[in-house]
Amino acid sequence: MFQLRDLRRRAALCAAALGVVALVGCGGEPEAVDSRVVVLGFDGMDPVLARRWMDEGKMPHFSRLAAEGHFQELGTSNPPQSPVAWSSFATGKGPGEHGIFDFLRRNPETYTPNFSISENIPPDRFIKLFGLQVPLGSGEVINRRQGEAFWVKAERDEGARASVLRIPVTYPPDDIHRMLSGMGVPDLLGTQGTYTYYTTTRLGDAGSSTRTVRVRPDRQGRIESDFEGPPDPLLESGEPMRVPLVIEPAEAGARVRLGDDEVALEPGEWSDWIRVAFDVTGPVSVTGTVRLLLVQGYPSPRLYVSPIQIDPENPAVEIASPSGYAAELVEDIGLFHTIGMPEETWSLNEEHISDAAWLEMEKTILAEREAMWYETLDKNDSELVVGAFVQTDRVTHMFYRGLDEQHPRHEDTAPEHRDEVEWIYREADRILGETMDRLGPDDRLIVISDHGFAPFRKAVHLNRWLVDNGYLVLEDGATESDVVFSNVDWSRSRAYALGLNGLFLNLAGREGQGIVAADEVAALKAELSAGLAEWADSQTGEPVVRRVFDGEEAYRGPERGDAPDLVVGYHRGYRASWQTTLGAIPKPLMEPNRQKWSGDHCIDPALVPGVLFSNFTPEVAISGIRDVWQLTRRQIREDES
């Protein structure tokens, strides 16, 4: 259907253009491409699971691709985290060169973690006027990934037009034929996905991804509140911009009015997209889009409001290349999620929304991604087409508990939700089938995943281990520490953990309050590695850590200075606790993972390889994800010749 609309739109555009100047190519269909290189990613697709369901006949298209072409395991990056692996995929380089070592990067001066992928540099010049601050210039967003992506190189060196959709770590967008940015695109608040949760009853503690708003219905059940947007950029006070939000009882559930829109929802029902306009002081407004979920109805309604997406038709920041591409897409396929990590998983982890509601959202996102992927393939105007579906990764993270009978949350996962991982693999197979149907005889198809998966049964408080073994020292009297090492005595601490796999020495001259001298580094790393290797789970006797990598040996390149001193490769079933990633130190050493985020891959990379399929036999041996760069380059050059 969107194809029809697409044609109509193009016809209209051409007609308008012809009125001014004759335009090449407007006479008929866009110039077709003879042969293409199509790279399709399924984030987190695990070779063992894929093979299982291929063998059971549940993934016939993958089976066909493997039989007629090629299938192998694909080594992942170290550490095996999506931003690291996708950066290696794009650049053909290791973290020492592309500079992405973890989801989080630390500031050694302050020991604070920050998002590693992109950085928003605010405008540094303002004029202050009547209590307002008026920015001079618009600030800057940078992609922290170093190195050149193969699609950029292909356009420049081979003149191959590239369409790149939703590949992680592509924000801000590269200036290529067509790009829609993926992981790294923030929400309108500048975060990686903050939802808002209106509740009439008190909740327990919620993470920082949540804005909980306690509201009270009046005698008629009417609730009047506000929905907060980003801070007004013109106000010095940083006051957020707001739109009114009203919830009222309705026959089947509740009626919600947000800004100018009103929608009636039944419990468990999602709204369509609602556009929210936040009025900046003065005549300007910033728009974003949200979806609402009525989590439960009266008498104690709860309303979930999704992270505020950058409005693709009126983007507050560039999320696509060329800049009008996102708006074009809306005309073709309707509004869609623009945030880099579209599946907001924390609400499910916090159990603010149900399995069913989350899966409903996931199906919507999957449909959006499919629509834009097929549209790009159908346009057939790019020699190189690259796209990723991250839904395989997200569903596996959240529903591994259904697959893993040993998981602490297996038993209370409803029987109808125990096979969701299989469901998303079948969906991947269906998408592969649709993709293959759209390929020409000379098109080359490469299907990859960035890593595999493992159960996440126990959360490991690595910083507690460091405290117990005397490497990290709490302030006198303190027994635990909040995030960012709030109670740590740095003058007596030699090592600390931050991020999902990173372990850092408190190095003199590098860390803000470093004490470890350069000549002590080697011995300390050896001591830590040996200690971690001996660490056994006190309940089972099993080793917790499978391998510890020395950052100096694991990484080469100019960015190595940002690398962890040691990279901890956990054993299957274990993973760093959420607290450890942010520098918090609770009392226990290890805890059963009772959260729905039940599968993970941030362990020893040897345990979680990804997959590589192709409809041709690779000419060279491919061992790891960074080799895909060479493989792809080779196909493009062949096309060229």
Place this chain on the structure above:
Amino acid sequence: MRTKGLVFLSLGFMLSLVACGDSPRNADSARPSEHAEQNLIMIAVDTVRWDTWWIPERTNSEDAFSGWALESQVLSRTVSAAPWTVPSVSTVLTGLYPSQHGGGLFDQPVANLDKHIPSAISGAVPTLAEILSSVGMRTAAVSAHPWFDADYGFERGFDELLLRSGAGKVTQSGLEWLDAHAGDQYPYFLYLHYMDAHDQHLDLTASRAAVERMDAAERERLTATAPEPACEDPEAVMCIRYLRYAQATLSLRESIAHLLEELNARGALEDSVVVLYSDHGEAFHDHHERAEARAVDPRGFYGFGHGQSLYQEQLHVPLMIWHPEIGGKDVATPVSLVDVMPSILDWMGISLPEQIDYPGQSFAGAVERQEPRAFAWSAQSLRFPRSEDRELFASGIAYGPEQMAVISGGYKLIWHESDNAREFYDLSEDPRERNPVDGDTVAAADRLDAALGEYFDWFGSQDYLPPEMSEDVVERLKGVGYLQGVESSGERGESVSNGEEDEEAGEP
């Protein structure tokens, strides 16, 4: 969206406290412009119901306290801001409602003081002792309540904090402190917190033994004062508990009389304002049926003790003042414990910190305007007058989902957060809240509800944080019935049993 509860507080005030903390005592030149001429003696009688406090008067008898009562100003319609100690005492010591001072709250859908450690008074809120200390007063607290030793903020501003158990020792330590400072040139603030009515009736075996030792006439006299339906069966567990409680309360009255006599003998009453209050009352199945029907108490028993509901048996408390220049009076104007701090400062000629918009009002004027006529008990004193439409609030449930209440114009509205249910009562006609009235028949229903809505908005979106608590303090709190399910070490604040195993004092 609601503003954070404490954003209106400024650090400036705290800085000024620090700046003038000790200096006035060292050099007269540094004496602050504002200073107190009078002493302040505060007496907290923990867990005393309004009606139980007046048993001698109700039964046409007298005790050593009766004479002191005649000389006092009795604020006969005083409402506590919370049904248990931490949020209520925090209100007395800060002049703010629980939503504003942040003390004694739970960041949980269902509060359970057996298992969760409640939050402390926000560090940004000044306490009465800090204010009085900043104007040069010497300050001391003697408390039988272990919460005073748990970093809740109660201790802030006191030069000395003494923990003593039993009325005798509290009184003795208080008097010793006074004697030791008899020659000081500066006025003092002495705070005494008595726990004698709090928990003796929790021990059923001891209660039974005590009741069996009562002579028959005394038992009959006390039984007649029991709230319905506790003593419908005089042998019932709840009646035994009530009788023990009444006995302990009467004994506490005697202890307070003794304290006042000793203070008087020292001449301390001539230049002091003396304030006696109870932080909350106690339920003896007054609303058992309603509580059982709602069935939201996580301990699985209903309608006994305090902290689990906002009915009058927990909120209507004694508040009495002895002021050297004012004789015995009966002040029927409804007041809240949130008014205590502004009233005291008013009497003492000290301003409230300007940075804070205090919700309380000084009742000093109302007391002074009142005709001199000593308080005489009558059941009328349970009734709240129609004529007064100021709104008095309460909240701070310790066992169950949060509730909030407002009293105004003789009506009371209790709102249940968990299911948005509302109970309206006519306190002018039905002061024991036997029969809820249909909100649609209450002219002021929407006004009361809107007022509760505003009160609700005072709750910030900030986390209410528990203090770090030593094992010693946890053990002592367990000794008086709190935190029964909290482990003394390891992961505190975590649930350690599944609720059904809770025994507390057993199903009473």
